Amino acid sequence: MATFEDRVLYQGDPWVRVDTLPRLLAEGWRRTLMEGGVVSVVRTPFQWSMGSPVIEIETGGYMGDVGLYVPEVQLPEALVLLGFDEEEEAGAESGSSGAEATRAEDAGPGGGQAG
Numbered sequence: 001m002a003t004f005e006d007r008v009l010y011q012g013d014p015w016v017r018v019d020t021l022p023r024l025l026a027e028g029w030r031r032t033l034m035e036g037g038v039v040s041v042v043r044t045p046f047q048w049s050m051g052s053p054v055i056e057i058e059t060g061g062y063m064g065d066v067g068l069y070v071p072e073v074q075l076p077e078a079l080v081l082l083g084f085d086e087e088e089e090a091g092a093e094s095g096s097s098g099a100e101a102t103r104a105e106d107a108g109p110g111g112g113q114a115g
Contacts, residue, residue, distance in 0.1 A: 002045050004067030010041060010048065015069040018078055023063045029082060030068065036081040038074045043067040 006017050018029070018040075026042050033040045042049045044062045070078040 002065045002067075004043055007072070008069065010069065014072040015041065016072050016075050018068045018070055018075075018082065020065050020067050023066050026066045026068045032081055033070065033078055036077065038070055038078045038081060040078070041069045043069060 002020065004017055004020055008015050008017075019026075021029070023042070023044070030040045030042065044066050045064075046062065
């Protein structure tokens with residue numbers, strides 16, 4: 001299973017990982033977030049992706065585990081939209097407090113670029 005940082009700097013802003021999950025499930029969650037007005041990004045082991053690359057999915061591109069990230073300021077909204085309860089939200093916030101962000105540009109292939 002791929003591992004992804006809990007908190008990163010992506011395009012100059014702090015983003016937090018909502019979960020690590022299979023690509024198809026992550027894309028479904030992204031649609032839910034988008035409909036609720038929350039921006040999200042998926043990180044594969046190879047790159048960052050702001051859009052849902054349907055062609056990649058249809059042609060059998062990377063379908064393994066991905067990290068689903070949202071801007072830190074939108075985390076409470078994202079958790080509500082995805083149906084996480086307040087206890088889980090409080091645990092996520094306490095787990096990420098004081099955690100130093102990792103620069104997306106320094107976090108491996110993809111160079112922090114959406115693609």
